[in-house]
Amino acid sequence: MATPSCGKSYLCDKYPNLFVDADELRLKLKYEIPENLSRQEMESTKGERPFPRRLHGDILNEEVFKKLDELRQKGITIIAAPHPEMFEYFKSRNIAFCFVYPNKNMKEEIKRRMVERNNPESTINSNYENFELFYESNAKDTIAAVHYEFGEDEYLEDIIKKFGYNFK
Numbered sequence: 117m118a119t120p121s122c123g124k125s126y127l128c129d130k131y132p133n134l135f136v137d138a139d140e141l142r143l144k145l146k147y148e149i150p151e152n153l154s155r156q157e158m159e160s161t162k163g164e165r166p167f168p169r170r171l172h173g174d175i176l177n178e179e180v181f182k183k184l185d186e187l188r189q190k191g192i193t194i195i196a197a198p199h200p201e202m203f204e205y206f207k208s209r210n211i212a213f214c215f216v217y218p219n220k221n222m223k224e225e226i227k228r229r230m231v232e233r234n235n236p237e238s239t240i241n242s243n244y245e246n247f248e249l250f251y252e253s254n255a256k257d258t259i260a261a262v263h264y265e266f267g268e269d270e271y272l273e274d275i276i277k278k279f280g281y282n283f284k
Contacts, residue, residue: 118216121229123271124195136187138196142180162239177201215260223247
């Protein structure tokens with residue numbers, strides 16, 4: 117489980133046979149997204165998705181969980197953002213996970229990363245304004261088996277390597 121702007125999408129794109137981006141999977145089940153839409157174009161729609169809805173509520177979560185279960189059975193590692201339904205997914209299946217989030221000195225760098233990946237200004241501003249609140253909430257989490265506060269110029273791929281993950 118990892119917060120925004122730490123490299124989840126990058127890692128999943130680089131190693132598609134090893135990792136799945138649960139947020140992207142959920143997004144593609146929730147909305148009818150054009151196949152030719154780039155990741156950068158998709159990032160620019162955060163907060164105001166212009167796509168027709170496909171699935172809602174419990175039905176959406178059931179489909180996402182079913183697909184994640186299938187991918188886990190194939191040995192794919194799930195990378196997810198800290199949304200309540202993802203905490204529930206891991207908790208309901210007794211899956212121990214690591215929670216990765218920026219340390220309290222990363223506010224400006226996280227903003228820079230969000231600008232670089234073309235997030236909408238409203239999303240950037242909201243995350244920037246709530247950074248300290250998010251940090252406190254992340255640090256107090258009691259569901260994750262391990263917490264890891266990442267620092268300047270550190271990304272999820274670097275962190276996973278520190279934990280000894282074998283990139284095949």
